[in-house]
Amino acid sequence: MGFLDIRNVTKSYGAVEVLHRVDIAVEEGEFLVLVGPSGCGKSTLLNMIAGLENISGGEIAIKGRVINGVHPSKRNIAMVFQSYALYPNMTVGQNMTFGLEMHGVPKPERDKALAEVSKLLQIDHLLDRKPGQLSGGQRQRVAMGRALVRDPDVFLFDEPLSNLDAKLRVDMRTEIKKLHQKLRTTIVYVTHDQIEAMTLSTRIAVMNKGYVQQLGTPKEIYDTPANVFVATFMGSPAMNIVPATVRLREGVPHAELTDSEGQTRHLRFSQPGLAAWDGRDILLGIRPEAITDPEGADRKSGNIQALPNRVGVTEPAGSDTFVTMSLSGRDIISRMRADVNVQPGQMFDFAVNMEKAVAFDPKTEERIAP
Known part of the structure; x- marks a missing residue:
């Protein structure tokens, strides 16, 4: 009570x-x-x-x-x-x-x-x-x-x-x-x-x-x-939501997506429980601050995944720079350091903190428990 x-x-x-x-x-x-x-x-x-x-x-x-x-x-x-x-x-x-x-x-x-x-x-x-x-x-x-x-x-x-x-x-x-x-x-x-x-x-x-x-x-x-x-x-900018498929690679669940060039990319999950979703579609959720440049990535994270992709738009915002790219046909916003050297149209190695990633059931839109 x-x-x-x-x-x-x-x-x-x-x-x-x-x-x-x-x-x-x-x-x-x-x-x-x-x-x-x-x-x-x-x-x-x-x-x-x-x-x-x-x-x-x-x-x-x-x-x-x-x-x-x-x-x-x-x-x-x-x-x-x-x-x-x-x-x-x-x-x-x-x-x-x-x-x-x-x-x-x-x-x-x-x-x-x-x-x-x-x-x-x-x-x-x-x-x-x-x-x-x-x-x-x-x-x-x-x-x-x-x-x-x-x-x-x-x-x-x-x-x-x-x-x-x-x-x-x-x-x-x-x-x-x-x-x-x-x-x-x-x-x-x-x-x-x-x-x-x-x-x-x-x-x-x-x-x-x-x-x-x-x-x-x-x-x-x-x-x-x-x-x-x-x-x-909740969150500004909002969490990125992108369609993906769970694939087991060497027994470990990964999110399978396509980059801006149509190439297949795999990002390793930190949640082993997602292995039960092997072969099934999900919605992958990642906050903008969990996608950054390699130097700005969280040093305490044990799962920073490299994601080469083409830069769309850059938006300097004082203390941060917001950089847009495309994944699986969706515009994705990343939050980077103010002085990061990123140019529209260039290929860039984005650093994705998959410890911060969450997965949702695309039918119910409920979070999938890890």
Whole structure:
């Protein structure tokens, strides 16, 4: 049993079920991120935890207390919205303590909570201003402060950074991470941004079409994706997915592919269990950073495979150079060092870290266990 338990939860609108049997146990102090494309059900699930949406099936419990049907004000949760939802006619200080006032908290306690939280968020000099006098980042801090002063059991964040520009989004991401590390609060955070999900979370629930596709740590999600959707949704650039056939060579499974010239190439797997797939088609998944130049290859890997192939496009990107090639008719992206000497059209010895390769069943698109 977790601190926040989501047990077999479903959500239907009429005859249409939009959330399907979601099971997640969130431990106290955990930072769970719900991530997925628009319409996947992540905000609906968050609203059900908050009490803003009714639960069609299953149950949600906080600290062992089932909260199905409990009014939002009685759930001891705090929510930070995408739109900030600040009262424009109130000062920052009044916005932050309004909820406490409505719950009958005495003024000395309200003032103490306001002083502590405003100092923590470095907005104590803004308490007399109105929201219209603040920048986007400052308004976001006020919205977070309004949640923090209440000291709830669970914090809910609904895409809180999506209205900020790119640089401010990165800065606020760092601030939220620091805040969680300092306070060890329990957070459920919704985003469609997989970078936010990877950097903020202790665990991630990747959602698509109302189903939780995979629940795990950022490393588990990134290194061992449960299926092709997770593999391609998480990571930027996305994982390369290429058709291949498993062939045993001297008893060891290899991925058989064709290069840009139509020549057959073989890459040795590190997973001996794939020998059972001898002669069968698979989808081979390799992250861009696992394909590089020989000098930039991972020295700790015990399975770097050479792959001669023709270079397609090179894209300098500051700290990296992205180099495209073709395998089995698919464009493949590799991530190389910034100063690598690679020219479009030349033959080049790509270095493939097959310890990082994963295989998927082309029919189910599920990962094949090694």
